[in-house]
Amino acid sequence: AAVRWLEAARHAFGSGALVEARGHATTALALATDSRVRVGARLLLVEMAGEDYSGIGPLLDAGFREAGSHPDLLARLQMHRAAKAYYDGDSETARAELKRAEAAAEQCRDTELLVEVLTWRGSMLVGAERDDFLERAGQRARGLPLTPGVVAARQASAMSPLFRGDVALAVERVTALRAEVERSGAVREIAATLVSVAGVFGRAGRCAEALEAARECARLFEDVMASPGPGLLVCAMAEFNGGSLARAADDVDRATAACQAAGDEGWIRHAYTTAGMIKLLQGDAHAAAERMRLAYVTAQQLGRIDPGQVLWLADYVEALVGSGAKTEARTVLAEVTGDAERLGRTVTFLSLARAGALVTAAFSRARDGAEALERAIEQWADHPYPLEVARAFYVLGGLERRAHRRGAARAAYQAALGRFTEARALPWGAAVTADLARLDGGRGGGLSETERRIVDLVRAGATNREIGRAMFLSVKAVEANLTRLYRRLNVRNRAQLARIVDEAE
Known part of the structure; x- marks a missing residue:
């Protein structure tokens, strides 16, 4: 009977029915006399705690007393003890527990368990050492059944090349994983995978796809996870890059409250x-x-x-x-x-050059910062993260404006706007457009600020729907503005509109 209650608890947990799962696991623990069933029930209750490890100590202590010499049970208990130590800020104990867990997993020749241990070990490291562990775990995970540990390992092996700048490989891996997990119908694993999908596509400059994944991720976390916080936070980041800044602010406030409540x-x-x-x-x-x-x-x-x-x-x-x-x-x-140089994180050098240019300008002249950033942009013209290049141009525009180089500022802002528009980074496009309008100071054929922003987005290749999303206007309002501009400036299409405004400047 205890075995059946434990299986029912696992099924309920996998389906996201946490209250039901916790009740079934507690019943299994009360009925069980077999040590494997008792430890299994305790481990499931630990997993139900989510990321809040503050209260799992007694469950783990009891589990160790009951596990005897079974290496598979010991390995799983040691993994969770490592997570508890990591949660408490004791990295040394966490690493020691994971080494013991790896040895136990090797002893029982459980590949799935070993994959899970390697993923946990890698997640607690930084730099190349982290990448190596996660790559090993990902290689061993391929072809294995999609258990939570296997999915986590394949997620990590998709993110690892992303941190090295290999965006194409990251997209390939996370896309394949998403398709497999969705076919399996495992809702919790789908939710977890979407965290990585949103992150990978965001860095790939595919903001609309990242936003779609993030919104679904937030919905699933709300439905099936112990806390909605991580899903809301993933959604906040995707909204920040490709959706609504107001919604991003609301999501991050809700995420913060949820994560604090979950500890x-x-x-x-x-x-x-x-x-x-x-x-x-x-x-x-x-x-x-x-x-x-x-x-x-x-x-x-x-x-x-x-x-x-x-x-x-x-x-x-x-x-x-x-x-x-x-x-x-x-x-x-x-x-x-x-830190970036020590860990070999070259993908960060452009963003750090952007920050460095602002520090230079703060201590010296804006023009000095602009010149340094221009050199960095030229050096990293083929940077694998499109939004990083766009943001570098955006900061360059601001520095050039402060240096009273209006033409150079406009060129940098236009370069940023074009890249943000291509990436469908709507909040960023709106911000650049507003700065372009302020730069013009009412020049350019007598255009209003709204008209100026519409023309700038037209120049960048945005559709009417994209212009509306960036400016919080309906498509009909955008069409009406364009019609008035065409009539007033005596032009027939978007190309003529952009050209005549350029000539007026």
Whole structure:
């Protein structure tokens, strides 16, 4: 009977019925006399805690007493004890437990278990060492049944090349995994996989696809996971890059509250960084710096800063400069650059050059920063992350404007706008368009600010629907504005409209 209750609990957990799963597992534990069933029930209850490891200690202690010398049970218990130590900030104990877990998995010749252990070990490392572990886990996972551990290993092996700049391989791997997991119908694994899908497509500059995956991810996390926080946070980041900035701000607030309620320290740090990035784009550098400082200090204390994993550190430096903390900005930039060079994260060099240009301008002249950033853009013209190139041009436009080089500023802004539009990065396109309008100062054929923004988006190749999304207008309103412009300027199409406005300038 206890075995049947445990199987029912596992089925309910896989389907997202957490209350039912917890009840069945508790019943199995109460009825079981066999140590394997009892430990299995305890491990399932630990998994139901999600990312909140604060209360799992007694379950693990009891599990170790009951596991005897069974290496498979010991390996799983040691993995969770490692996660508990990691959660508590004890990295040394976490690494030691995972080494023991790996040895136990090797002893029982359980490939799926070994894959899971290798993935956990890799996730607690940084740089090339992390990549090597995750690649090993991913290779062993291919062809295995899609258990949660196998899916996690294949997710990690998709993200690992992304951090090295191999975007094509990351897209290929995560797309294949998504298709397989969706065919399996395992809802929890679909939700988890969509976290990686959104991240990979976002860095690939395919913002609309990232947003679609992220919104579905948030919905599934709400339905089947212990906490909706991670799904909301993934959605906030995708909205920030390719959807609605207002919705991104709402999602990150909800995500932060959910992660705090769940005691999920890792995702709380991500929430602070994402909130800071959103505040920075909204123009509130002080609030942005406050939030990202919380994440940076914690990451430093834990010794887990890998600049290639989440590209927020350059934004942190930018927020510090914008809030007037230029000395702190210079110090952070030096620390992060050292980490990036030590770990070989060359994909971060362009974003750090963007931050460095702002620090240079803060201590010297805007033109000095612009010249340094121009050289970096030329060096990294083939950078694998399209949004990073676009953002470098955007900052270059701002520096050129401060240097009173209007033509150079317009050229940089136009380069940024074209790239943001191609990537469907709507909030960023709207921000650049607004800066272009301010740069014009009412020039350009007597266009209003709204008309100027529409023309700039037309130049960048945006459709009427895309212009509407970027400017929060209906398609009919965009069409009406264009019709008035055509009539007033005596032109017949979009190409003529762009040309006559250019000539007027």
